[in-house]
Amino acid sequence: MRSNNLLENKELKNALDKRGRRILETVINRYVSAAEPVGSPYLARHRRLGLSPASIRNTLNTLETLGFLYQPHTSAGRIPTDKGYRFYVDSLMKPWSLSESEKEHIRSEVKIESRDIDEILVQTAHVLGLVSKQLGVTLTPRFQQGVFQRMELLPLAEKKILLVLTIKSGLVKTVVMEIHSSIGEEKLLETSRVLNERLNGLSIREIRENLRKRIRDLAFGDSKLVQLIIDSAHMFFDFSEAAHLYFGGTTNIVRQPEFRDHLKLQTLMNLLEEGKALGELLSRRGQEGVAITIGSEHARGDMHHYSLLTATYRVGKVGGTVGIIGPTRMRYAKLCAVVDYMAHLLSDMWSE
Amino acid sequence: MRSNNLLENKELKNALDKRGRRILETVINRYVSAAEPVGSPYLARHRRLGLSPASIRNTLNTLETLGFLYQPHTSAGRIPTDKGYRFYVDSLMKPWSLSESEKEHIRSEVKIESRDIDEILVQTAHVLGLVSKQLGVTLTPRFQQGVFQRMELLPLAEKKILLVLTIKSGLVKTVVMEIHSSIGEEKLLETSRVLNERLNGLSIREIRENLRKRIRDLAFGDSKLVQLIIDSAHMFFDFSEAAHLYFGGTTNIVRQPEFRDHLKLQTLMNLLEEGKALGELLSRRGQEGVAITIGSEHARGDMHHYSLLTATYRVGKVGGTVGIIGPTRMRYAKLCAVVDYMAHLLSDMWSE
DNA sequence: AGTTAGCACTCCGGAACCTTGAGTGCTAAA
DNA sequence: TTTAGCACTCAAGGTTCCGGAGTGCTAACT
Known part of the structure; x- marks a missing residue:
């Protein structure tokens, strides 16, 4: 004893x-x-x-x-x-600082002409994969954290309208809606005007949860349209929940010796294919600095052989995730720095 | 002799x-x-x-x-x-007809709630991969084939505007543009009004090639804005060229015995990672029925071990591509039927 | 003439075996 | 407390051997 x-x-x-x-x-x-x-x-x-x-x-x-x-x-x-x-x-682990040339390299790879957020995130995932020799992953901003700014209803065709939703951070989502009968332009205008009034300043999450309550009893605009919007609110205020997931660098990671074992590759592919599950895993992670989860620390059994590094970038008040997935055998010190740098790079890009 | x-x-x-x-x-x-x-x-x-x-x-x-x-x-x-x-x-090869239950299966997998074209195409690629045990690929509609219907300029923030571009088939593209100084709403309206007049009925391809010529000498709306639109025309009338490419079923294809050889897997990954090149390859294919290219018939050397089946679906007058990539050892008869069925399914979905 | 049995031959793939070398734990001496 | 020495273990690679699958050729058969 x-x-x-x-x-x-x-x-x-x-x-x-x-x-x-x-x-x-x-x-x-x-x-x-x-x-x-x-x-x-x-x-x-x-x-x-x-x-x-x-x-x-x-x-x-x-x-x-x-x-x-x-x-x-x-x-x-x-x-x-x-x-x-x-x-x-x-x-x-000592904090690793990237050399200026590495930073430059990353910057030059990410800075593409397009300002389109999705394109940039695809490219970012690619670069993360490239410099880490692992799998880079990026997640679109968590739209639901945003604050409603404005919505616009545009007639597209006889029975189709386009809903454009803007949040304070400057992010935009568009949804094409089908309606049963055509609606005049002035009705559209009125509907969107009132909706804009009612929803002003609310967070998207609130709207999703309370939209029905907030506008059910009000008679304005085109009632059918309003009803449709209410009905489909879950659908289009919801896309935020299932944020898009991108990854890049599959070429690199396949080269890693751990994937000699063929079975492992399959499990990894499964993981990527699911997407949704992985997306959820990624979206609920620490907000501060770089979050590290190593092998068996993962809740999911099929992640037990992998490590995951993530950091959060911000577009205004809305956060998104960038990260790296790889075998537990990885260069944690350096990759932390990479993920961190990348998150800051993106935040800066959309800061002003 | x-x-x-x-x-x-x-x-x-x-x-x-x-x-x-x-x-x-x-x-x-x-x-x-x-x-x-x-x-x-x-x-x-x-x-x-x-x-x-x-x-x-x-x-x-x-x-x-x-x-x-x-x-x-x-x-x-x-x-x-x-x-x-x-x-x-x-x-x-005798023409293969899918059993009703297989068709039903495919239909049920593809028919998701969302009408969002990209989501459907992602899902389609997934299903193609699933039923073929190969790699399913889908390409977004070739926007540039479309005919200009309408454009809309919406103010987003102080120096940001949203450009919404609609083509006759009901497809929509949106681009966020940055401008150097803020522009009044009436200027925006006028600019878009005139642009709508000028561009009415032209194909996107024509616009991309001739926009500068068509509107350079005209003074209307906000001249800076017009200039910006001209300058960025290539950028946003161009996205069509580089259509988005989705794939699904990586899980299945990795199981194929040809990928015991580790090197092959790498070349395949490379191919997928490039995306752009593959997209171009796919977009310029036969329009009628199912196009089949087998192994060494490919122009690209790195495709020599794979076969490619594709068919074209239509959204109005605009065409997109669905297909299957796999080792040359594949069930051509059945997969032809699958690809064909899928193309028709999508066309029907967007027909009315 | 076309078809088939018989036979000798080739060659891949797995099993059995051996050898080598890297790395260990333990013990006793420095 | 450290280190040299030693006996031990075990994976990895090479060699050899054998069986089986499939072939092409020739001669007989219909």
Whole structure:
């Protein structure tokens, strides 16, 4: 009992001791870049830890019993566990700063002529994939966080009208609506005028939840049209919920050695194909800085082999998500910086 | 010389003879479903060709010298060549009709609530991938084929306006434009009024090519705005050219045995990632019925291992493309029917 | 003439086996 | 506390061997 306690204390202290940290860090760095187990000979040779293989083996052993490393088989070197990566990310990792040329590179790739938000996000995902050699993902802004600014009803054809919805941040959504009978232009104008009055200053979320209540009893404009708008409110105030998800860099990630195993590739594809689920996962993440989830920390079982880094960018008051998905073996320090930089880049782009 | 000629004639005749056709067809059917070379024992046993292995070997030999089949190595069965598939597609394949339940299945998967064209196309690509076990691809309508119907300029913010462009088929595109100074609402109205007059009835393609000529010398509306519109015309009358490309079913296609080879997967990913190039490839295809390109028939080298089936759907006068990409070993007969059915389904959906 | 049985031949693919080398834990000496 | 030495383990790669599948050719059969 008592000795056990002592032992644990000792282990804990070891985990934090200078040597243990340095060795763990070195193992991780090496494993991340070489993708093969790291043994004591490498550590003794290549690093100026100034220790013999035998001493290092001792420490490795400790790190293993602490659960930071494991051996795939007896006579192999060590591989970091998820817990090991977690410790690295929390306590070991030094903040990485991108070189100016890398930043320049990223900027030049993202800055395309188009101001179209979706196009930029597609491109962003692509760039994230490219520079990280992993899978880049981007999520469109969470429209529902926005505040209603204005809506416009335009006649398109006999029985079609276009609804244009603007929120304060300057984001626009358009929906084509079908109606059963044609409606005169002045009716349209009146309808939209009143709606604009009623909805002014509300958040999209509020509108979605309360639209019916707010305007049901009012008689104005074309009643059928109003009814239609109410009925389809869920549909078109809802698209926000299911934000669009883009990804890029599939080429790169397939090259990663972890995907020699064919099955893994399939599970990843499944994940991407679902889209919706992944989108939800991404949309409810920490808002501040870079959020990191490593392997088995994920709620979803099929994400257990992957790590996810995300950050939030802002368009006015509305936030969206950019991130990177890859095998747990990834360059956390650098990729954090990349994701962070990218989020700021996008925010700046839409700031003024 | 003479005998050579005779020989060739004989071979040509053989190629068309009943037996040769039946055997080629059987080989292809078998290979497509089993993904392994087909030998004479299988053919003699499993089919009521009523022939001994020896006789069949003779015919196989002929088919090989004609270039319809080949052997991966001496002691293996035969595999169809691209030429073999081509012959099959042109002369052997019986038109396949989908069962009512399959049609029903497809319809139920595609018919989602949303009328949003992009959402439907995403879903369509997904379904195509699902039922074909290959990669489904869809391309948005070729906007530039459309005829200008109307444009609308809406003020969004101080220095932002929204341009809404409608074409006759009921398709809508919106672009957010930035301007340097704010413009009064009446200026906007006048500008759009005149533009509507001038551009009425022109095709988008014409507008893109001649916009400058058509309105340069005219003084109306806000001259800066007009100038901006002219300047950015290429940008926003151009998006049509680079139509959006969607695909679905990556999960399925990764399962295909041809992708055991890891390199192939990479080339495929590359292809998808490019997007643009593939989009162009798809957009300039035959308009009538199902267009089939097999392996080495492709102009692009990196498509040499894949076949592509496409058909055109129509939204009013504007056409878009749906199709399937997969290894040359695919069920041409059935997939033709699928692609064809899908194209009609979409056309009908937007017909009225 | 066309078809078929018989036969010798080729060659891929898997199983069994061996060797090598990398890495380990333990112990005893520094 | 560190380190050299040593015996041990085990994955990975190479070699060899064998069986089976399929072929082409020839001679006999209808």
